[in-house]
Amino acid sequence: MTETIDQTTPIPVLRLEDIVKTFPGVRALDGVSLTILPGEVHALMGENGAGKSTLMKVLGGIHQPDEGQIIVAEQPVVMSGPLDAKAKGIVFIHQELSLADELSVAENIYLGELPRKRFGLVDWAELEAKTNAILEKLKVGFNAKTRVGDLSIANQQMVEIARALTVDAKAVIFDEPTASLTDAEKVVLFEVISDLQEQGVGIAYISHRMEEIFKITDRISVLRDGQYQGTVNTADTNEENVTQMMIGRKLDLSRNEAHHELGEVALEVRGLSCGSLFEDVNFEVRRGEVVGFYGLVGAGRTEIAETLFGLRNPTSGSIFLDGAEVAITSPHDAIERGISLVPEDRKGQGLVLGMNCRDNMTLPQVDDLKAGPFVADGAEIAIFDQYRDKLDIRTPGWKQLVGNLSGGNQQKIVIGKWLSMRPNVLIVDEPTRGIDVGSKAEIHNLLRDLAAQGYAVIVISSEMPEVLHVADRIVAMYSGRIMRTFTSEEVTEENLIAAISGLNTEKVA
Ligand SMILES: Nc1ncnc2c1ncn2[C@@H]1O[C@H](COP(=O)(O)OP(=O)(O)OP(=O)(O)O)[C@@H](O)[C@H]1O
Ligand SMILES: [Mg+2]
Structure with missing residues (x-):
């Protein structure tokens, strides 16, 4: 044509x-x-x-x-x-x-x-x-x-x-x-x-x-x-x-409402502060729940995620996992305790471009997959295949260098990498940036599926349709503080915008 x-x-x-x-x-x-x-x-x-x-x-x-x-x-x-x-x-x-x-x-x-x-x-x-x-x-x-x-x-x-x-x-x-x-x-x-x-x-x-x-x-x-x-x-x-x-087809944008019971509180945060980046932050996430963090750039959302993942040290406050207070001082700590973070800057923090797709995806697990001195190839390929299907990653095979994938498919590799760790608490920061509309809907469904399977999921997003679509509850942040927490029943575009602009000071934790 x-x-x-x-x-x-x-x-x-x-x-x-x-x-x-x-x-x-x-x-x-x-x-x-x-x-x-x-x-x-x-x-x-x-x-x-x-x-x-x-x-x-x-x-x-x-x-x-x-x-x-x-x-x-x-x-x-x-x-x-x-x-x-x-x-x-x-x-x-x-x-x-x-x-x-x-x-x-x-x-x-x-x-x-x-x-x-x-x-x-x-x-x-x-x-x-x-x-x-x-x-x-x-x-x-x-x-x-x-x-x-x-x-x-x-x-x-x-x-x-x-x-x-x-x-x-x-x-x-x-x-x-x-x-x-x-x-x-x-x-x-x-x-x-x-x-x-x-x-x-x-x-x-x-x-x-x-x-x-x-x-x-x-x-x-x-x-x-x-x-x-x-x-x-x-x-x-x-x-x-x-x-x-x-x-080439109509997109199903209806929300994946697979009904599931909320489980125990997996993550609880009390009075958490980090200098002037965020202050007195309180929230909890249950197993089976997707909690969205919405706010303007600079509201402190990414910094909270980084603190939970051990990349920043809080200046005060406490973090509880499954009811027990924990100190998370490094990403290694966080991973050990079942917290995964899919970072915002996936290029910088997530990928080795000169390495193949499979090795990029299984990088954090190489130690666990080792059979004697060698890494079990088959196990790694199986993980790669599973997430390639789940995320619809377009590549001729696992041997392809990540640097040769299209930009959006590179991002899917990073998401697959953290999902394949099967964390208890999964934090994703801007999960669909650079991702096409079809795969975006798939990633949203996947996040809701993960919750249904009992994971506690935190989604940080600057796109209002995204948080409205995937989250069971939405935490609205403004200038380092939580202004209000909405259930999906009570949230509207108007009250959400008011809260993230600092106009609404009613605080519901
Ligand atoms: N240097 C390369 N070697 C091998 N395959 C490549 C190379 N460059 C691109 N490809 C393949 O060509 C296809 C098109 O990739 P391209 O980067 O043009 O996609 P795109 O439309 O820009 O996607 P995105 O929205 O994800 O950026 C993909 O299957 C990709 O893996
Ligand atoms: Mg491109």
């Missing part, structure tokens, strides 16, 4: 025609076409592993296509690599950050193109001035001289974006740019995108977040299993239709 363009359509900034790309065991792209017009924001959507990033890597010359053509300003071109693409006016903000930690922000932004003085010496003053001018536009809280390794993931993302803005771009490709941005940073990003749009730059935008897609894009193209499914005007479609194009 190719899209038709009528006479009134402006000349596309770029076209991809019938692109085919295969990897061993995977036909990642199977005849995909895409047209980007000047001044449009064009969404590229599809499930995890559908081929979105691969298509953009073909466009950027990181991969050469097996078949098909790239056409820039009506001229067929060969892209020899990212610098070549950049020279042709196409810049990328990739899903995986590609920055040098040891270098400064300015050096990263102008890497390979540092401004020079006579005798080839780097013109540091010029470099700093140019960089700070761009950073000012992005309203970030760091400067040209900051070392990139000292920045948060979100700020590193802003450095990537700054780098894209140094070029006189015809097209800018964003691959899941907001996955780790806060709401305030997103506002800045959307302003940047709208500026680019006004200058006639064509934008390709990859994201799994429907609200964003419907807010900022003009057209949506969909891939499924490497095949082009069509292009629609955003204004003429809705979430349900796009989802159906992506997964």
Whole structure:
């Protein structure tokens, strides 16, 4: 299928025609076409592993296509690599950050193109001035001289974006740019995108977040299993239709209400504080229960999770597991006692990209699976197979290096890793970030299933539909304090928003 363009359509900034790309065991792209017009924001959507990033890597010359053509300003071109693409006016903000930690922000932004003085010496003053001018536009809280390794993931993302803005771009490709941005940073990003749009730059935008897609894009193209499914005007479609194009079926969004009895209190927290990060936190989680933690970024939710997992030391308060007070001083302690944490920053904390899928998944259990001096291969493969099916992880086999999986499938490996430990208390921080709608529903069902099997589950999420959907009770946090705890019967969008904005001071523990 190719899209038709009528006479009134402006000349596309770029076209991809019938692109085919295969990897061993995977036909990642199977005849995909895409047209980007000047001044449009064009969404590229599809499930995890559908081929979105691969298509953009073909466009950027990181991969050469097996078949098909790239056409820039009506001229067929060969892209020899990212610098070549950049020279042709196409810049990328990739899903995986590609920055040098040891270098400064300015050096990263102008890497390979540092401004020079006579005798080839780097013109540091010029470099700093140019960089700070761009950073000012992005309203970030760091400067040209900051070392990139000292920045948060979100700020590193802003450095990537700054780098894209140094070029006189015809097209800018964003691959899941907001996955780790806060709401305030997103506002800045959307302003940047709208500026680019006004200058006639064509934008390709990859994201799994429907609200964003419907807010900022003009057209949506969909891939499924490497095949082009069509292009629609955003204004003429809705979430349900796009989802159906992506997964080829209607999605069952009803909540998994498998009725189950609540068991004993598995985890109880009393008067827990950690400096100014959170104060006097009280809650309990029973076996069979999913408790959602909802609040704005910075409300202290992740810090509570980190304290329960032994990554932070509380300044006061107590933690009880199955009724007995415990001191958890390290992740090792936490794991021993049956607490697992699926962290927010899964890339940084969860995966070894150069290791295969199976070994990544069973890493924390290697000691237990050992048969004599050797690790029992069969046992490990069985664990991998079980969670591959449960989470629908798309990979040709367990031997595949995790670095070769699509972004969303990498995240599923980390989730599988912690689930396979069969913890008593499972804490998941932003469990569906970067995960497509179909798998998102599967992960929600899985969390509710785990509760039904007797686990105590804590879900931290910044997405209101997510907590409303999965949680039996919702803890609303504001500025390091629990404002209120809601049962799923009494919670509404309004009272939840009021509580996390600090407007509702009624405290129900
Ligand atoms: N270098 C590689 N070697 C082997 N297989 C690869 C490689 N790069 C991608 N693939 C495979 O190609 C398919 C498409 O992956 P791609 O990264 O394009 O997906 P995606 O649509 O971007 O998904 P996500 O939403 O999860 O980021 C996947 O099956 C992936 O495992
Ligand atoms: Mg991708």
